[in-house]
Amino acid sequence: xxxxxxxxxxxxxxKFENIKVKFKKDIxxxxxxxxxxxxxxxxYLVFHxxxxxxxxxxxxxxxxxxxxxxxxWTSEFGFHHFIEFFNNPxxxxxxxxxxxxxxYNLIFGFPVPIILAVxxxxxxxxxxxxxxxxxxxxxxxxxxxxVCGILTEFCLSDGLFNQIRNLIxxxxxxxxxxxxxxxxxxxxxxIWQEMGWNSIIYLAAIAGxxxxxxxxxxxxxxxxxxLIWHITLPGIKSVAIILFILSMGKMMSVxxxxxxxxxxxxxxxxxxxxxxxxxxxxxxxxxxxFSTAVDLFNSxxxxxxxxxxxxxxxxxxxxxxF
Amino acid sequence: xxxxxxxxxxxxxxVILVSTVFSGCSKTQTPMANQGxxxxxxxxxxxxxxxxxNTTSKDFSYPMEPITLSINIDPLxxxxxxxxxxxxxxxxxxxxxxxxxxxxxxxxxxANEPSEKFLLLLASGDYPDLFLCNWLDFxxxxxxxxxxxxxxxxxxxxxxxxxxxxxxxxxxxxxxxIRTDEGTLYCFPFIGEKEMNGNTGAIIRQDWLDELNLxxxxxxxxxxxxxxxxxxxxxxxxPLTFEARWLFLQYAASLLSSPWEVCYPFYLVxxxxxxxxxxxxxxxFLAEMSxxxxxxxxxxxxxxxxxKTVEAKFASGExxxxxxxxxxxxxxxxxxxxxxxxxxxxxxxxxxxxxxxPQFNHHLNLYQGCYCxxxxxxxxxxxxxxxxxxxxxxxxxxxxxxYGTEGFxxxxxxxxxxxxxxxxxxxxxxxxxxxxxxxxxxxxxxxASGYTKHLTPDIIEIRSKFLANMDKYAIPPITHTSDESExxxxxxxNIDTYCREMIxxxxxxxxxxxxxxxxxxxxxxxxxxxxxxxxQAAYERYLKR
Numbered sequence: 001x002x003x004x005x006x007x008x009x010x011x012x013x014x015k016f017e018n019i020k021v022k023f024k025k026d027i028x029x030x031x032x033x034x035x036x037x038x039x040x041x042x043x044y045l046v047f048h049x050x051x052x053x054x055x056x057x058x059x060x061x062x063x064x065x066x067x068x069x070x071x072x073w074t075s076e077f078g079f080h081h082f083i084e085f086f087n088n089p090x091x092x093x094x095x096x097x098x099x100x101x102x103x104y105n106l107i108f109g110f111p112v113p114i115i116l117a118v119x120x121x122x123x124x125x126x127x128x129x130x131x132x133x134x135x136x137x138x139x140x141x142x143x144x145x146x147v148c149g150i151l152t153e154f155c156l157s158d159g160l161f162n163q164i165r166n167l168i169x170x171x172x173x174x175x176x177x178x179x180x181x182x183x184x185x186x187x188x189x190x191i192w193q194e195m196g197w198n199s200i201i202y203l204a205a206i207a208g209x210x211x212x213x214x215x216x217x218x219x220x221x222x223x224x225x226x227l228i229w230h231i232t233l234p235g236i237k238s239v240a241i242i243l244f245i246l247s248m249g250k251m252m253s254v255x256x257x258x259x260x261x262x263x264x265x266x267x268x269x270x271x272x273x274x275x276x277x278x279x280x281x282x283x284x285x286x287x288x289x290f291s292t293a294v295d296l297f298n299s300x301x302x303x304x305x306x307x308x309x310x311x312x313x314x315x316x317x318x319x320x321x322f
Numbered sequence: 323x324x325x326x327x328x329x330x331x332x333x334x335x336x337v338i339l340v341s342t343v344f345s346g347c348s349k350t351q352t353p354m355a356n357q358g359x360x361x362x363x364x365x366x367x368x369x370x371x372x373x374x375x376n377t378t379s380k381d382f383s384y385p386m387e388p389i390t391l392s393i394n395i396d397p398l399x400x401x402x403x404x405x406x407x408x409x410x411x412x413x414x415x416x417x418x419x420x421x422x423x424x425x426x427x428x429x430x431x432x433a434n435e436p437s438e439k440f441l442l443l444l445a446s447g448d449y450p451d452l453f454l455c456n457w458l459d460f461x462x463x464x465x466x467x468x469x470x471x472x473x474x475x476x477x478x479x480x481x482x483x484x485x486x487x488x489x490x491x492x493x494x495x496x497x498x499x500i501r502t503d504e505g506t507l508y509c510f511p512f513i514g515e516k517e518m519n520g521n522t523g524a525i526i527r528q529d530w531l532d533e534l535n536l537x538x539x540x541x542x543x544x545x546x547x548x549x550x551x552x553x554x555x556x557x558x559x560x561p562l563t564f565e566a567r568w569l570f571l572q573y574a575a576s577l578l579s580s581p582w583e584v585c586y587p588f589y590l591v592x593x594x595x596x597x598x599x600x601x602x603x604x605x606x607f608l609a610e611m612s613x614x615x616x617x618x619x620x621x622x623x624x625x626x627x628x629x630k631t632v633e634a635k636f637a638s639g640e641x642x643x644x645x646x647x648x649x650x651x652x653x654x655x656x657x658x659x660x661x662x663x664x665x666x667x668x669x670x671x672x673x674x675x676x677x678x679x680p681q682f683n684h685h686l687n688l689y690q691g692c693y694c695x696x697x698x699x700x701x702x703x704x705x706x707x708x709x710x711x712x713x714x715x716x717x718x719x720x721x722x723x724x725y726g727t728e729g730f731x732x733x734x735x736x737x738x739x740x741x742x743x744x745x746x747x748x749x750x751x752x753x754x755x756x757x758x759x760x761x762x763x764x765x766x767x768x769x770a771s772g773y774t775k776h777l778t779p780d781i782i783e784i785r786s787k788f789l790a791n792m793d794k795y796a797i798p799p800i801t802h803t804s805d806e807s808e809x810x811x812x813x814x815x816n817i818d819t820y821c822r823e824m825i826x827x828x829x830x831x832x833x834x835x836x837x838x839x840x841x842x843x844x845x846x847x848x849x850x851x852x853x854x855x856x857x858q859a860a861y862e863r864y865l866k867r
Binding site: 063084088089090152155156157158172174176177264265266267268269272280281287 | 470566624625626628811816819820823826827830832847848
């Protein structure tokens with residue numbers, strides 16, 4: 001009713017005013033919700049969007065004493081740091097290692113929480129179920145440093161892994177010194193540490209599947225595996241796809257801490273990634289501009305990967321993040 | 323009634339939640355509950371200049387008018403004021419003697435490369451009165467620090483630090499070391515002493531040598547034979563063990579490559595700067611090491627062992643020779659004190675032929691640029707700051723900072739400083755820790771002395787073997803121009819990474835030494851020649867200072 005009255009007295013098409021009125025009505029009805037969300041929006045604006053303007057230091061030679069605006073632009077139209085990074089003799093190796101480690105993490109690490117969640121959901125005994133859940137997501141809370149310390153101990157020539165090898169009759173090897181083993185150790189320990197925690201969200205999704213579907217399928221004569229394949233998995237499909245797209249956004253950012261703790265000179269060949277290079281470079285010169293430039297490069301790639309994954313997912317499965 | 327109660331409960335909950343947010347923000351506490359000595363001082367920042375302006379060097383004496391100076395050191399905790407030290411804690415005594423109360427604002431820097439929090443401090447634009455940090459390792463060096471407006475050059479204020487100036491006049495070499503190429507004085511330096519060198523060295527199981535009737539190894543071939551004997555007779559998995567990083571840092575494991583007169587990375591031979599891997603002797607050194615590794619004489623886990631593991635391996639008898647720092651040797655002796663058979667001897671740097679002089683050893687320049695105090699551009703009372711920093715170069719300041727308080731922590735016996743039982747036999751602290759409570763002998767702008775006074779005779783005996791001729795070879799504290807440092811920072815990182823990788827690979831045998839020529843070609847491609855040129859130029863500028 002209010003709509004008709006207003007459109008009648010306006011000069012322009014009224015489309016704009018329609019939205020304004022809808023908005024006003026929305027605020028009146030959901031005012032408190034907007035109020036609750038307002039601090040969060042302000043937080044994102046102030047701490048995440050406003051600092052984005054600082055990205056221009058990637059194109060400058062930033063020195064704190066001159067400030068962001070006062071620092072001089074670099075040569076080659078500001079792209080000096082990027083060109084320096086691309087010309088680095090180890091550039092190809094760094095990219096290759098970063099991509100491969102992320103890729104292995106994704107390929108091997110992604111299905112494991114799903115399988116674990118499905119298996120846990122199939123367990124009948126409540127006590128057993130709870131115990132398994134607690135045991136599997138306990139490692140997530142152990143700090144990275146402790147995990148790497150334990151892992152280093154185990155990988156020594158006389159450590160646990162080699163003792164097991166001895167029992168089977170194999171020769172002991174210094175595992176953390178073999179470049180070819182590094183990715184396996186890294187990805188394997190990642191999976192062990194994170195699979196329990198990551199399975200939680202899948203368990204929640206599974207719990208949200210209608211029980212009636214199961215009953216109906218059982219009536220039709222479906223066995224356990226059929227139930228899983230046709231009901232459980234499709235039920236968590238959308239969650240899995242969303243998480244997959246999100247993890248595509250982290251492909252280029254293999255974190256430096258764990259690699260720094262596990263790598264050494266013997267494994268630089270496969271372990272040295274972009275972030276460890278920037279870390280070492282930083283030790284010598286503290287060039288904020290350079291590390292910002294590298295990070296910007298990483299972020300652009302991550303961003304394009306997310307967009308691409310999202311588009312593909314929308315075409316193929318009709319589920320997408322945005 | 324129920325609804326009202328719910329509302330009240332909700333409000334109370336909200337208040338609690340919101341207040342936890344504010345509890346997260348804590349102010350940096352100003353430490354030092356004033357225990358004895360001068361208190362009741364205006365704790366604001368600098369006093370007005372008038373009280374000090376009229377003093378000339380002749381009229382001046384410590385303690386000064388009470389004043390507070392801020393400095394970037396992490397705040398003290400209760401642990402810094404243990405009960406046994408009472409009023410003799412260094413910081414308390416320092417305030418008594420100088421009249422300066424220090425305000426610790428945190429953001430402490432590392433000994434060498436600047437720490438992240440220190441850089442944040444610089445970026446914040448809000449500087450303390452005094453900086454304690456290393457400007458030599460700062461990108462661009464001390465000149466950049468002055469040009470960027472962090473610190474002030476001190477050449478115009480020499481009347482306020484007469485003690486330091488007289489030290490510099492007495493020792494022209496020292497004068498050269500601490501100034502820039504242009505002669506600018508930028509900090510109050512920490513000058514080490516010769517005893518600080520040779521802090522890392524090789525130790526051997528003397529009891530095993532006695533058992534197997536072998537002499538202490540002197541030449542590199544002796545080492546090889548001894549290690550072989552250890553492996554065969556004692557069946558140890560790692561006859562020689564050490565951390566791989568010592569091959570690359572502080573000339574610490576240069577004793578191993580000394581017979582070929584090479585080490586990593588840069589060193590001097592007859593006034594020429596050399597880069598280890600480029601020298602022919604380095605390939606021979608790697609050949610020998612890879613032979614040792616192949617025969618199982620070196621720890622299989624060389625790249626991945628850390629300090630504690632090396633210490634444990636040596637103490638538990640899994641290794642016959644190890645290269646460790648003094649602290650770890652002290653720990654080892656403590657851990658094996660109950661084992662009557664366990665005996666260790668320090669080893670001198672091995673030589674190529676019997677009768678040669680040992681050459682290389684672990685070496686730190688007397689002036690490394692670390693733990694130096696500079697005055698920031700935001701200090702309001704420069705004279706007070708200078709006087710304060712100068713205190714440590716006076717006789718009283720030196721004794722307090724190196725040894726503590728006479729009568730409590732040390733006595734003078736026959737002209738020599740001797741620590742009392744409070745330091746040497748303290749039930750609540752090992753000598754090194756105890757010494758740090760009553761003094762601040764190692765990480766402070768002073769001219770260090772008596773660094774080893776708190777060590778026990780057996781450690782001193784072991785360490786006496788570690789020193790050799792490194793003064794001949796070590797590169798002095800040179801500084802680079804900004805163009806040079808830019809080039810070096812871009813290119814040296816890659817060279818260092820690649821060299822470390824390849825050197826370890828050669829030793830482990832993962833890469834055959836036939837590819838050594840290609841290795842040299844690659845690092846030349848990375849620009850090592852130009853870096854050598856720059857280092858040579860910087861060295862020659864240093865000589866002319």
